[in-house]
Amino acid sequence: MTNGSQPEPPITAPFGDWLRWALTHHGYDLDERGIQRKIADDTGIPPATVSRLVRGTSQPDVATCYAIGRTLRVRVMPILVRAGHLPPEALDREPHATERPSPTTEEQALTALGLTNPDDRAAVRAMINALTAKQRREGAN
Template sequence: MKNSKRRTTSAPAHASPNPADFGTWLTGRLEALDYNLSGPRSGGRTAFADDSGLSPSTVTRLLRGEMPTDTRLLRTLAEAIRVPYPEVLVRAGVLTPDELASVQRPVTEHQITPEQAADELGITDPAERKVFVNMTRTLSRTTPNEGEQQLAD
């Protein structure tokens, strides 16, 4: 699918607003994964097509920097090159880094208080409510370090 419906918003420099940048980036990723792309008959494109499930013509178009907008194709590509899907969406110019950040960490128009959260959750027992409110306030003030986060997971 051609990129005729691509957004006209300008992307920050670390996105890939230039199709050639995407092709160059993808070439580097494939070479890092030991696909030989040194020549038209080196076999790397065909090997990657076989390994990824993408057609050889799709691989060629991607390496030329023909920007895909089909998110299913981009997901398949992300899995095949072992890069997080959101990064591929940004590199392909489907999302800007700012758009991705707003989806990953949405900002609510208003924050609710722990008391309002307790009301919403139906916590009415005074002792349970006090524990909930205190725990919520404590958690909202602290940021776990890496080790604590691993324990929480």
């Protein structure tokens, strides 16, 4: 099988079709001997359940959907839709990840802490610099 060269099946595709695609896309060679046991070990799903899911003869329960999402590091909501636990419209209402706000500047942080005295601000900066240097030293060892 090719690793992830096929497009993702539509949300309405049978669950087994999507699962075979997802597993292949994430590096599992479904033709490899013992691969279903490896998938079972990686996900914590019983091997017989993995077999039924891959063959498309069974639908996963919610806990199994979560285990698949966690293992493959994919969002669980679409898996729940694919498994029939949620309607496709649920994806329209799913909160989307917002862009990360820009990091707080040192000045903003000191102000947010209520530090207005220049000596106090300097003391906090010195402590941060000392802790950062210590972390770098310890991380290098």
